[in-house]
Amino acid sequence: MTETQRFRIASIPADGVGKEVVAAGLRVLDALAANSDGAFAFDVDEFPWGSEYYAKTGKMMDDDGPEQVRDHDAIYFGAVGWENVPDHISLWGLRLRLCQGFDQWANVRPVQFLPGITSPLRKADDTELDWVVVRENSEGEYAGFGGRNFAGREGLGEIATQSAVFTEVGCERIMRFAFDLARTRSRKKVSSVTKSNAQQYGMVLWDEVFTRVSADYPDVETESVLVDAMSAKFVLRPEDLSVVVASNLNADILSDLGSALAGSLGLAASANLNPERRFPSMFEPVHGSAPDIAGQGVCNPVGAIGSAALMLEHLGLPDEAKRIQRAIEATCAAGILTRDVGGTASTDDVTTAIIDNLAD
Numbered sequence: 001m002t003e004t005q006r007f008r009i010a011s012i013p014a015d016g017v018g019k020e021v022v023a024a025g026l027r028v029l030d031a032l033a034a035n036s037d038g039a040f041a042f043d044v045d046e047f048p049w050g051s052e053y054y055a056k057t058g059k060m061m062d063d064d065g066p067e068q069v070r071d072h073d074a075i076y077f078g079a080v081g082w083e084n085v086p087d088h089i090s091l092w093g094l095r096l097r098l099c100q101g102f103d104q105w106a107n108v109r110p111v112q113f114l115p116g117i118t119s120p121l122r123k124a125d126d127t128e129l130d131w132v133v134v135r136e137n138s139e140g141e142y143a144g145f146g147g148r149n150f151a152g153r154e155g156l157g158e159i160a161t162q163s164a165v166f167t168e169v170g171c172e173r174i175m176r177f178a179f180d181l182a183r184t185r186s187r188k189k190v191s192s193v194t195k196s197n198a199q200q201y202g203m204v205l206w207d208e209v210f211t212r213v214s215a216d217y218p219d220v221e222t223e224s225v226l227v228d229a230m231s232a233k234f235v236l237r238p239e240d241l242s243v244v245v246a247s248n249l250n251a252d253i254l255s256d257l258g259s260a261l262a263g264s265l266g267l268a269a270s271a272n273l274n275p276e277r278r279f280p281s282m283f284e285p286v287h288g289s290a291p292d293i294a295g296q297g298v299c300n301p302v303g304a305i306g307s308a309a310l311m312l313e314h315l316g317l318p319d320e321a322k323r324i325q326r327a328i329e330a331t332c333a334a335g336i337l338t339r340d341v342g343g344t345a346s347t348d349d350v351t352t353a354i355i356d357n358l359a360d
């Protein structure tokens with residue numbers, strides 16, 4: 001018998017529904033491993049970081065937190081944000097500390113239209129829709145560059161600046177990532193999104209790098225679209241999209257719009273990748289901690305379970321990733337849905353149905 005391939009996963013459920021959906025995703029991974037005839041297994045270390053940890057320690061994670069998770073094969077993350085901690089402290093203290101510290105510069109966010117889910121988009125009834133938002137995840141508007149002047153000025157009060165940082169290297173690597181991804185898809189097209197008419201420095205650099213990089217991919221169609229026009233296009237001409245590459249903030253907003261069009265934010269999966277594999281990559285649902293429904297057992301686990309599938313693909317288990325994806329589709333098609341997508345099933349019901357459908 002061949003030796004079992006073991007994967008070390010750092011699980012960080014963090015806040016609110018993050019705890020419920022990560023538990024659901026881990027159940028699915030356990031079920032897959034149990035049925036693998038010893039081919040692979042997951043050794044999961046859970047870290048208690050998040051807003052409750054902050055209430056006890058004054059920190060979102062340990063000072064040496066990144067060191068503690070660094071040797072893992074991947075990080076499985078839930079969601080961050082709770083009312084006891086200002087949002088910018090919780091985001092920068094945990095999620096962004098990991099994304100930026102581990103140079104997870106590519107954030108891949110597929111927008112998938114699943115069978116059995118009613119989209120608010122009329123075209124979703126009869127047009128095949130599926131695109132991927134590739135988010136620049138290391139700089140741009142999230143560079144954390146700026147300051148506040150507490151002295152204030154007569155009549156003006158306090159002053160704050162927040163600068164976006166665009167580097168040629170940062171733009172080029174995310175664009176090449178998007179083009180390489182487009183080459184693996186049936187529609188070979190990359191749409192680049194900026195607001196370069198108004199933001200004439202960083203985003204004009206982005207446009208110029210896009211033009212230069214495109215020349216190396218003559219087989220891939222391209223377009224450059226302003227973010228306001230792209231928001232309209234998500235609604236009006238989504239069939240024309242395949243890979244959409246955008247800066248940190250623009251892609252964050254667009255991917256929420258895409259998930260809402262696909263039926264719910266609860267469905268959307270995401271991968272924060274360090275493509276060079278110098279650091280662990282991190283997999284998490286796009287949604288946040290959803291305090292309004294947290295702890296009730298009703299949140300949608302599909303985004304987190306889809307993120308576990310992206311993690312398996314990254315770990316070199318593409319067939320198992322496809323099994324999870326097919327099980328998600330079968331479960332939705334059978335109408336086993338949580339209430340955000342019009343159903344009455346609980347988080348556990350949907351998770352159990354996905355596990356049952358893994359066998360097919």
Ligand code: GGG
Nearest residue numbers: 078079080284285286287288
């Ligand atoms: N699971 C995703 C998550 O926790 N997101 C929290 C959030 O507020 N994210 C903002 C961002 O990533 O820009």
